[in-house]
Each structure stands twice: as structure tokens, then as C-alpha cells.
Amino acid sequence: MILGDLLLDNIGNLISVAWFLLCFRGYFYYTWLRSIDTPTLAYAMHRFRKQWIRKALRRENRIADTNIIANLERSVSFFASTTLFILAGLMTVLGTSSETVITMLSDIPFSDQGSRGQWELKVLLLICLFVYAFFKFTWSLRQFGQVSVMLGGVPEQHEKASDELIDRCIESISTMASKAAGNFNNGLRTYYFSMAVLGWFVNFFIFMLLSALVVAVLYRREFRSDTLAIMMSNLPD
Numbered sequence: 395m396i397l398g399d400l401l402l403d404n405i406g407n408l409i410s411v412a413w414f415l416l417c418f419r420g421y422f423y424y425t426w427l428r429s430i431d432t433p434t435l436a437y438a439m440h441r442f443r444k445q446w447i448r449k450a451l452r453r454e455n456r457i458a459d460t461n462i463i464a465n466l467e468r469s470v471s472f473f474a475s476t477t478l479f480i481l482a483g484l485m486t487v488l489g490t491s492s493e494t495v496i497t498m499l500s501d502i503p504f505s506d507q508g509s510r511g512q513w514e515l516k517v518l519l520l521i522c523l524f525v526y527a528f529f530k531f532t533w534s535l536r537q538f539g540q541v542s543v544m545l546g547g548v549p550e551q552h553e554k555a556s557d558e559l560i561d562r563c564i565e566s567i568s569t570m571a572s573k574a575a576g577n578f579n580n581g582l583r584t585y586y587f588s589m590a591v592l593g594w595f596v597n598f599f600i601f602m603l604l605s606a607l608v609v610a611v612l613y614r615r616e617f618r619s620d621t622l623a624i625m626m627s628n629l630p631d
Contacts, residue, residue: 406598406599407512407594407598409598409602410594410598410599410601410602410605411519413602413605414587414590414591414601414602414605417587417590417605417606417608417609418587418605421583421609421612421613422580422583425616428617432617433617433622433626434616434617434622435615435616435619435621435622435625436572436575436576436579436616438622438625438626438629439572439575439625440568440569440572441629441630442625442629442630443568443571443572443575444564444565444568444630445630446459446462446568447545447563447564447567447568447571448564450545451548451560451563451564452551454550454551456545456546459545460542460545460546463538463541463542463545464542466538466574466575467535467538467539467542469578470531470534470535470538470574470578471535473527473531473578473581473582473585474528474531474532474535477524477527477528477531477581478528480524481521481524481525481528484517484520484521484524485521487517488514488517488518488521513595516591516594516595519591519594520588520591523584523587523588523591524584524588526584527581527584527585527588528581530577530578530580530581530584531577531578531581533577534574534575534576534577534578534581535574537570537571537573537574537577538571538574540570540574541567541570541571541574544563544566544567544570545567548560548563548567549563583612586608586611586612587605587608589604589608590604590605590607590608592604
């Protein structure tokens with residue numbers, strides 16, 4: 395009976411969390427599925443990465459290529475470090491007096507602030523999201539490191555490697571680079587969705603609305619943006 399009353403009192407929050415998880419995981423699955431047969435930023439970038447690796451294997455001096463990988467690693471490292479700072483801040487917020495924060499948020503129009511337990515669950519959801527993002531960023535960082543090692547191990551021009559071996563190297567290195575970029579992209583998407591969770595601190599309706607809005611923004615950028623159109627117009631063979 396008590397459990398039933400508890401569920402009824404939080405039906406809006408439960409529906410909003412289910413909607414958020416559907417948007418979050420559903421969009422990740424949708425982009426993975428559509429990237430197989432639909433032009434996306436990930437598809438276009440993979441083609442450019444293959445062109446980059448193909449040209450890199452023809453160069454005797456690959457310092458420029460290692461600098462490209464180093465720049466990519468710095469970007470991922472920045473977000474991984476930033477995520478740790480955010481997690482530290484969220485843990486601090488979780489340990490502080492929540493009554494003060496709840497009182498402050500209750501002054502916001504349309505706010506439906508509940509109990510301290512509900513507020514802590516909202517903070518815990520943010521913590522889970524940024525932990526997920528941290529794992530994605532660090533895995534991406536390791537994969538970019540593996541790209542650097544793989545590129546350093548390919549045959550040089552004077553070794554006269556077979557075309558079959560060169561093609562295998564191009565395919566494996568570009569695929570690894572795309573996997574690293576994909577994990578980095580998933581970490582960035584998680585940042586976008588964490589912005590939607592902030593709406594939950596006001597009320598669950600805004601939470602649901604922002605979750606859908608984040609999906610719309612990401613979809614437009616990855617499937618319908620001018621950036622994609624420019625890349626597709628100059629897609630390498």
C-alpha cells in the first residue's frame with residue numbers, strides 16, 4: 395500500500411525518467427543503425443580518415459600525422475579532465491545541505507520541488523551520466539593512442555609492402571580512429587543530455603521537453619547540418 399502510494403506520488407517523475415532513457419539510449423542506437431546506409435557526420439569523417447591514412451602511408455616523414463593524433467588526444471583529454479571536475483562538484487553538492495537548494499529552486503516559476511530524496515536522485519542521475527561520459531572519453535583516449543602505435547608500425551616506402559597489406563593497414567587504422575572518434579562523440583552527446591536533466595530540477599515536464607529538444611538538436615547537426623552537406627560535397631573516393 396505504501397509502495398503504491400509512493401509510485402502514484404511520483405508517476406510524473408517515473409514517466410519522465412523513462413522518456414529520458416528512451417531518448418538517450420534510443421538516439422544512440424538510431425544513429426548507429428542509420429550510419430550504415432545514411433550519410434551522417436560519422437560516415438563522412440570515416441571516409442576522410444581513410445583518405446588521411448592512405449596519404450600518411452605514402453609519406454616518408456609522418457610528423458604531421460602524429461601531430462594530428464596528438465591534437466585529437468588533447469581534445470579528448472580536456473573533456474576527460476573536465477568531467478572529473480564536474481563529478482567532484484556534483485559529489486560536493488550531494489553532500490551539502492539540500493534544504494537550501496530546494497528552497498531556492500522552489501522560487502522558480504512552475505517548480506514542483508519535492509522531498510530531499512527526490513532532489514538527491516536528480517543529482518545522482520547527473521553523476522551517472524558524467525561517469526558514463528568519463529568512461530567514454532578515457533576509452534577514446536586509449537584508442538587514439540592505439541592509432542598512433544598502429545600508424546608507427548606500418549611498413550615504410552622502402553620496404554615495398556604489398557598492396558594487400560597496405561589496404562589492410564588503411565582499413566584497420568582508419569576503423570580504429572573512427573571508433574575512438576565515436577566514443578568521443580558519445581561522451582559529447584552525454585554532455586548534451588545532461589543539460590536536459592537540469593530541467594528536471596524545475597519540473598518533470600521541462601525535463602521531458604528538453605530531452606526531446608536535445609534529440610532534435612543532435613539529429614539536425616548529425617543528419618541535416620550545413621557541415622554535413624559541405625563534407626558530402628567533397629567526399630573522397
